[in-house]
Amino acid sequence: MSQLKPMSHLDNIPSTPGKFKMDKSPYIHRLRWHSSLAKLTFWSFVFLGLILLFFFRSPSSSPLSSDPSRRSLRTYNWGGPTWEKRVRSSARLRSRNGMSVLVTGAAGFVGTHVSTALKRRGDGVLGLDNFNDYYDPSLKRARQALLERTGVFIVEGDINDSTLLSKLFEVVAFTHVMHLAAQAGVRYAMENPGSYVHSNIAGLVSLLEVCKSANPQPAIVWASSSSVYGLNSKVPFSERDRTDQPASLYAATKKAGEEIAHTYNHIYGLSLTGLRFFTVYGPWGRPDMAYFFFTKDILKGKSISIFEAANHGTVARDFTYIDDIVKGCLAALDTSEKSTGSGGKKRGPAQLRVFNLGNTSPVPVSDLVSILERLLKVKAKRRIMKLPRNGDVQFTHANISLAERELGYKPSTDLQTGLKKFVRWYLNYYSGGKKAAG
Numbered sequence: 254m255s256q257l258k259p260m261s262h263l264d265n266i267p268s269t270p271g272k273f274k275m276d277k278s279p280y281i282h283r284l285r286w287h288s289s290l291a292k293l294t295f296w297s298f299v300f301l302g303l304i305l306l307f308f309f310r311s312p313s314s315s316p317l318s319s320d321p322s323r324r325s326l327r328t329y330n331w332g333g334p335t336w337e338k339r340v341r342s343s344a345r346l347r348s349r350n351g352m353s354v355l356v357t358g359a360a361g362f363v364g365t366h367v368s369t370a371l372k373r374r375g376d377g378v379l380g381l382d383n384f385n386d387y388y389d390p391s392l393k394r395a396r397q398a399l400l401e402r403t404g405v406f407i408v409e410g411d412i413n414d415s416t417l418l419s420k421l422f423e424v425v426a427f428t429h430v431m432h433l434a435a436q437a438g439v440r441y442a443m444e445n446p447g448s449y450v451h452s453n454i455a456g457l458v459s460l461l462e463v464c465k466s467a468n469p470q471p472a473i474v475w476a477s478s479s480s481v482y483g484l485n486s487k488v489p490f491s492e493r494d495r496t497d498q499p500a501s502l503y504a505a506t507k508k509a510g511e512e513i514a515h516t517y518n519h520i521y522g523l524s525l526t527g528l529r530f531f532t533v534y535g536p537w538g539r540p541d542m543a544y545f546f547f548t549k550d551i552l553k554g555k556s557i558s559i560f561e562a563a564n565h566g567t568v569a570r571d572f573t574y575i576d577d578i579v580k581g582c583l584a585a586l587d588t589s590e591k592s593t594g595s596g597g598k599k600r601g602p603a604q605l606r607v608f609n610l611g612n613t614s615p616v617p618v619s620d621l622v623s624i625l626e627r628l629l630k631v632k633a634k635r636r637i638m639k640l641p642r643n644g645d646v647q648f649t650h651a652n653i654s655l656a657e658r659e660l661g662y663k664p665s666t667d668l669q670t671g672l673k674k675f676v677r678w679y680l681n682y683y684s685g686g687k688k689a690a691g
């Protein structure tokens with residue numbers, strides 16, 4: 254009890270230390286010692302916390318040595334009888350000549366539209382997506398909900414997870430793979446180069462490894478990009494033109510994908526078709542793309558940067574509407590021949606194709622903004638900026654005669670019509686309290 258006395262004395266010490274002259278009793282010494290220990294412990298925890306924060310928040314000094322996607326630390330739950338039942342049921346075909354397709358990147362923009370179209374015509378579709386946060390994951394979840402309503406189940410997982418991929422092929426003998434999972438975006442490659450290597454190179458190889466060993470091997474259609482033309486100045490871009498001058502790491506990884514496709518076709522007899530998409534836009538699009546964030550910023554009254562090349566040169570894109578791209582994807586699947594290998598061994602030559610899927614009419618970015626202004630009935634605050642040296646090319650323009658001939662591909666939506674549909678979707682989706690994607 255006597256120990257309580259000095260404590261009550263201490264209670265009188267104001268919160269501002271140093272104002273009282275304290276007597277040097279042994280109690281005080283002990284208390285000082287205790288309080289120093291407490292302080293030491295406290296500051297140790299703070300220090301430890303800061304170290305942990307540093308390791309978990311900051312990218313490592315080498316972007317490639319850090320977790321390559323900075324997003325793949327997640328673990329995914331899959332497996333079990335109920336899960337397998339859902340996988341089987343989603344991949345089951347409902348038409349006699351249909352196919353069973355594994356769609357990677359199914360919660361993505363193109364993936365959602367292609368999955369819906371396949372399912373609607375009676376094909377079996379199973380989606381795969383890692384739901385990363387490159388852009389607002391709630392948009393991906395909304396797309397997932399849309400797909401669920403059409404009967405498409407999306408397995409949550411990464412294409413680099415070969416155990417998961419093998420399991421999927423064990424449960425379903427997929428006839429086709431529509432490979433759309435990728436790290437997209439031209440400019441983001443300077444920020445997170447590792448994510449491009451992780452998804453577009455390592456992920457592609459991981460998928461092809463599993464496909465090559467599957468029995469039967471599926472035919473694969475996958476998304477390449479118009480960006481492979483890089484600094485090529487011969488227009489319109491034809492599949493025969495050079496593609497060895499990529500202007501961005503994104504383009505370089507897509508070009509690498511085309512070479513990797515050649516290798517797997519050559520060694521293992523995998524049937525492979527690469528589709529070079531030209532700036533795809535439309536409802537349920539990607540918030541990182543210019544037409545999308547221009548819409549958001551114009552509506553918010555924020556200024557938008559419109560790039561121009563040297564000497565006031567026009568920057569233009571062969572903007573291609575999503576429905577046209579979907580038709581091209583389905584035609585590529587429908588015309589793809591069977592892979593020729595089995596058990597990892599090639600039995601004969603297999604199909605290897607590359608097609609441009611564009612719109613064949615480039616539109617200057619400033620015209621795109623004028624169309625948006627008319628549709629949104631809001632004047633944009635334009636800021637003309639020099640085209641940054643971060644991977645953008647000045648223009649793209651597709652020659653689609655090969656796709657026309659082999660796939661019957663014929664784009665039919667002009668930018669004005671396509672953007673009208675996009676704006677209608679955008680206003681509808683983000684109304685009712687939904688925040689514009691950040």
Ligand SMILES: O=C(O)[C@H]1O[C@H](OP(=O)(O)OP(=O)(O)OC[C@H]2O[C@@H](n3ccc(=O)[nH]c3=O)[C@H](O)[C@@H]2O)[C@H](O)[C@@H](O)[C@H]1O
Binds near residue numbers: 530543560618
């Ligand atoms: O065809 C492809 O293979 C690629 O298409 C798309 O790339 P891009 O054509 O670069 O589209 P996007 O970023 O919408 O810029 C559109 C235009 O706006 C200009 N642009 C852009 C931003 C800005 O602030 N200002 C501006 O003028 C910009 O200079 C450009 O001229 C996909 O994102 C990519 O994943 C890939 O699929």
